Amino acid sequence: xxYLLSLFTACCLVSIAKANDQMRQWTFESGGNQTAEIIAFDxxxxxxxxxxEEQETLKLEEAEFSVLDRAWxxxxxxxxxxxxxxxARVGGTVTRETTTGEFxxxxxxxxxxxxxxxxxxxxxxxxxxxxxxxxxxAIYRYVEAAAATGFTLVSFEYFRNTQDHESDLSDExxxxxxxxxPQIEASVPHDPSRIFMGGTSGGAMRAYKSTLLAERPxxxxxxxxxxxxxxxxxxxxxxxxxxxxxxxxxxRGANQYIDRDTQxxxxxxxxxxxxxxxxxxxxxxxxxxxxxxxxxxxxxxxxQPAP
Numbered sequence: 001x002x003y004l005l006s007l008f009t010a011c012c013l014v015s016i017a018k019a020n021d022q023m024r025q026w027t028f029e030s031g032g033n034q035t036a037e038i039i040a041f042d043x044x045x046x047x048x049x050x051x052x053e054e055q056e057t058l059k060l061e062e063a064e065f066s067v068l069d070r071a072w073x074x075x076x077x078x079x080x081x082x083x084x085x086x087x088a089r090v091g092g093t094v095t096r097e098t099t100t101g102e103f104x105x106x107x108x109x110x111x112x113x114x115x116x117x118x119x120x121x122x123x124x125x126x127x128x129x130x131x132x133x134x135x136x137x138a139i140y141r142y143v144e145a146a147a148a149t150g151f152t153l154v155s156f157e158y159f160r161n162t163q164d165h166e167s168d169l170s171d172e173x174x175x176x177x178x179x180x181x182p183q184i185e186a187s188v189p190h191d192p193s194r195i196f197m198g199g200t201s202g203g204a205m206r207a208y209k210s211t212l213l214a215e216r217p218x219x220x221x222x223x224x225x226x227x228x229x230x231x232x233x234x235x236x237x238x239x240x241x242x243x244x245x246x247x248x249x250x251x252r253g254a255n256q257y258i259d260r261d262t263q264x265x266x267x268x269x270x271x272x273x274x275x276x277x278x279x280x281x282x283x284x285x286x287x288x289x290x291x292x293x294x295x296x297x298x299x300x301x302x303x304q305p306a307p
Contacts, residue, residue, distance in 0.1 A: 023132060026050065027066040034058070037132050038076055048073060051132075053163065083140035090147035091116070094139060099183045103158075103176040108139045109188055110146055110153035123152045124297060125190035126222065129203035129210070133160030145289035149297060152190055161202040178214040196296060198222025200283055201254075205229050212236055220296045222246065222289075225281050227257040228264065240269030242299050244292035248279035271299060 023037045036050035036058065046062040062070060087094060091113035099105045117123050126146065130138045139155035146153050159177070162170045185192065196219050197207035204226020211218045212233075220242030228234045243265055247254050262272045273295050277288045284292075 023053065026069050028060075028064050029066060030064070037134070038073065039134065041073060041077060043077075055166075080137065083137075083143075087140065087143055090144055092143070092147055094143070096136065097187065099180040101179070101183070103172075103179050105176060105180050106135070106157040107184070108135050108153075108155045108157070110139055110143050110151075110155070111189075112147055112150050112152060116147060116150040118150075122189055122191040123150050124194035124196065124219070125152045125154060125188060126196045126198055126293070127154040127156070127184070127207075129156055129159045129197070129199040129206040131161045131200070131202035133157055141283050141286075142289060144286040145293050148286075148290045149293040151196075151293055152188060154184060154188060159206055174213060177210050181214050193217070194219050194297070196220045196222060198224070199226065200224035201226060201281065205233075208238070209233055211239055211241065220244070222292055222296065224284050224289075225251050225254040227254055228261045234260070234264065238265060238268045238270065240301055241265075242296050242301065243270055243272045244275060244296050245272060246275045246277070246284045246288060246292050248282060248284075249276050250278075250280045251282075253281055269301070271301060273299070 023035065025033050025035050027033045034050065034052065036052045038048060039051050039057075040049035041047070041062075042049075048060050048062055048065065050058040050060065052058065062073065065073065093111050095109050095111070097107055097109060099107070112123060126142070128135065128139065128142060132138075133156070135155035135157040139153055142153055142155075145151070159173055162173070185195075195216070197210055198204065198221055199207050201224070204221070204223035205228070207221050207223065208226065208228050211221070218239055218241050222244050224246045225248065226245075228236075228238075245258060245262075247258070249255075258274060262274075265272055273292070275284075275288055275292050275295075277284050
């Protein structure tokens with residue numbers, strides 16, 4: 001087995017969100033509990049909006065939560081404030097867009113500062129998927145790396161992990177991606193020869209699968225703690241592309257598939273680089289994402305011109 005291996009990177013993982021986004025078990029003052037993700041908090045009414053694994057929306061008063069969970073909600077708010085402060089520091093803008101036609105899909109775009117883009121060129125584009133479909137918040141986890149490397153980011157709200165009973169929704173997502181892709185390519189300035197996709201956990205797996213839904217020369221994949229999937233997808237005819245696998249050293253779930261997936265991607269003409277950081281199944285630190293982004297931009301497939 002031959003693949004590129006990056007140097008192990010030890011990092012302090014402070015305030016980094018888990019790869020399953022905000023899905024967690026909440027405890028209430030009444031003694032009950034609920035597995036859900038937080039999607040909104042109204043600071044005026046103190047109403048917390050949760051979304052369950054079954055996609056049911058719950059609106060609860062902040063006072064209904066346990067003391068520890070109320071502290072976690074405060075941290076959730078502070079992370080949002082920190083993200084926007086980071087954006088002001090690194091430069092660039094984030095805009096919210098919506099596709100038209102049969103599928104109305106919300107997505108967020110990070111445009112790097114003009115000085116980050118080489119004069120006379122268009123920026124590379126990284127389209128991001130997320131396990132919980134919360135692209136508006138999740139885009140900020142990648143902004144620092146994008147600012148350092150000149151990537152434009154497109155972060156989707158609609159695409160997310162689904163349950164077995166949501167087969168109709170899964171089918172709709174598969175149909176919608178090739179339908180909205182031309183709109184995104186037309187509306188977001190980018191270099192058409194440098195279109196990448198990526199994500200973490202289920203978002204990485206969706207990025208892999210999406211290369212099969214639209215026939216075009218995909219430049220590569222950023223796969224944070226992801227895998228090609230079960231046998232239905234594992235042996236698919238993936239296009240030749242660059243793949244940066246970025247895994248925590250203790251991520252036993254994703255790490256067990258590194259060799260298997262590398263072998264298959266290489267058999268399809270791809271090049272794989274493995275990047276490790278200290279941690280489990282979670283978002284990589286910005287410095288490691290930056291390193292993976294640089295590798296994707298600086299490496300070429302055998303039949304590609306030098307970057």
